[in-house]
Each structure stands twice: as C-alpha cells, then as structure tokens.
Amino acid sequence: MRKTLLFTALALASGLVMAQQSAPAKPGVDREAARAEWRAKADARFAAADKDGDGQLDRVEAQGLSERLASNFDRVDANADGEISRDEMAAMHAKMRHHGRRGSHGMGYMRGLMKGMDDDGNGAISRAELGDKMPKLAENFAAIDSNGDGELSRDEMRAFHKARRAERQAAKTN
Structure with a gap:
C-alpha cells in the first residue's frame, strides 16, 4: 500500500513538473530577460575595458575591447572628445540596429x-x-x-x- 501511494505521488509530482516546463512563456518575457542579460554583459565588458575607471573609453581602451570598435572609433565618438561614453556606444548600437528607420x-x-x-x-x-x-x-x-x-x-x-x-x-x- 505504501509503495503504491509513493509511486502515485511521484507520478503526479513529475507530471506537474513536466506541465510547468512545457507551459508556453509569456510573449516578451524571455526577450526582456535576454535583453537585460545582454545589457549586463555589455556593461561588464565596458567596465572591464575602462582601465582608468573614468566611465569612458579612450583609443587604447577601445582597442583592448574590440578591434572593430577601435577601427570605427571616430564614428562612435559623436562629440569628438577623444573618448567613447556609454551613451555614445548606445547611440551607435541603436543606429546600427535601426539604421535611421522606424519599424524596420x-x-x-x-x-x-x-x-x-x-x-x-x-x-x-x-x-x-x-x-x-x-x-x-x-x-x-x-x-x-x-x-x-x-x-x-x-x-x-x-x-x-x-x-x-x-x-x-x-x-x-x-
């Protein structure tokens, strides 16, 4: 009798776990979580590259972060102050992502x-x-x-x- 109850309880519990795992996620929830994770990783990479801790990347620091960023330094440095801020980096990402067009x-x-x-x-x-x-x-x-x-x-x-x-x-x- 105890074995039967134990197996029945295990079967029900595993069925509940399977149902929860196969339930469709809410639209946009996973996307937002992935976006937040990406932002956190990008912030961590930026902070790691910012060797002097001033919140901006100079040419040498940009070279350490990415060869592509270093080669496009002047395009990313919108105010031409010789350093790339997080805002300038975000603006370049938005420009690349949207290329000046809404909805596409x-x-x-x-x-x-x-x-x-x-x-x-x-x-x-x-x-x-x-x-x-x-x-x-x-x-x-x-x-x-x-x-x-x-x-x-x-x-x-x-x-x-x-x-x-x-x-x-x-x-x-x-």
Missing part, C-alpha cells in the same frame, strides 16, 4: 551587420570577412550563397531568411 528593426540589424562585416566595402560578406564572428551564419554559408560566388549579398541573406520564415510558419500550421 530586422532590416536595420541586417544592414548594420552587412556594413560591420564588409571589410572591403563591396556590399557582400566573404567567408574570410565572416571568419568565426557568427557561427550560425558560417554554418549556413553554402545554403545562403545561392549563386555560389563565395560571398553573401544582402539579397541572398534576405531570401534565405524569408525561406526559413516560411518553413517555420509551415511547421507551425502542420
């Missing part, structure tokens, strides 16, 4: 991504330019490169993402 968050991100990784300025990303910066993109490089020229254009990336979105929608309806 994804396109601004893609445009910023292309611009940031296109070292030779030809409007496409080669395998060499991609390197190991974005493993998922590198993993799907051949599938995205529809014309086989060894470079990813914005149109190829747009078409790939559109096809993937259609696949996900089809999977949801089935």
Whole structure:
C-alpha cells in the first residue's frame, strides 16, 4: 500500500513538473530577460575595458575591447572628445540596429551587420570577412550563397531568411 501511494505521488509530482516546463512563456518575457542579460554583459565588458575607471573609453581602451570598435572609433565618438561614453556606444548600437528607420528593426540589424562585416566595402560578406564572428551564419554559408560566388549579398541573406520564415510558419500550421 505504501509503495503504491509513493509511486502515485511521484507520478503526479513529475507530471506537474513536466506541465510547468512545457507551459508556453509569456510573449516578451524571455526577450526582456535576454535583453537585460545582454545589457549586463555589455556593461561588464565596458567596465572591464575602462582601465582608468573614468566611465569612458579612450583609443587604447577601445582597442583592448574590440578591434572593430577601435577601427570605427571616430564614428562612435559623436562629440569628438577623444573618448567613447556609454551613451555614445548606445547611440551607435541603436543606429546600427535601426539604421535611421522606424519599424524596420530586422532590416536595420541586417544592414548594420552587412556594413560591420564588409571589410572591403563591396556590399557582400566573404567567408574570410565572416571568419568565426557568427557561427550560425558560417554554418549556413553554402545554403545562403545561392549563386555560389563565395560571398553573401544582402539579397541572398534576405531570401534565405524569408525561406526559413516560411518553413517555420509551415511547421507551425502542420
């Protein structure tokens, strides 16, 4: 009798745990948590790079944080005071993310991504330019490169993402 009660209690408890784990999360909750985590990591990286603790990055500190930041130092330093503040960094991230357009968050991100990784300025990303910066993109490089020229254009990336979105929608309806 005790064994039966024990097994029944365990079965019910495990069923409750499974139900809680499979319950869909509220929309936006996970996104906000991820955004907060990203901000915390970015703040920590900024603070670690700020060797003199003045709340701003000079050219040497920017070089220690990121080669890409150092090469774009003058663009990020909006007030041209020779240092990058957190506000200037946030403004650059917003500019890259939105690229001056409202409502086109994804396109601004893609445009910023292309611009940031296109070292030779030809409007496409080669395998060499991609390197190991974005493993998922590198993993799907051949599938995205529809014309086989060894470079990813914005149109190829747009078409790939559109096809993937259609696949996900089809999977949801089935």
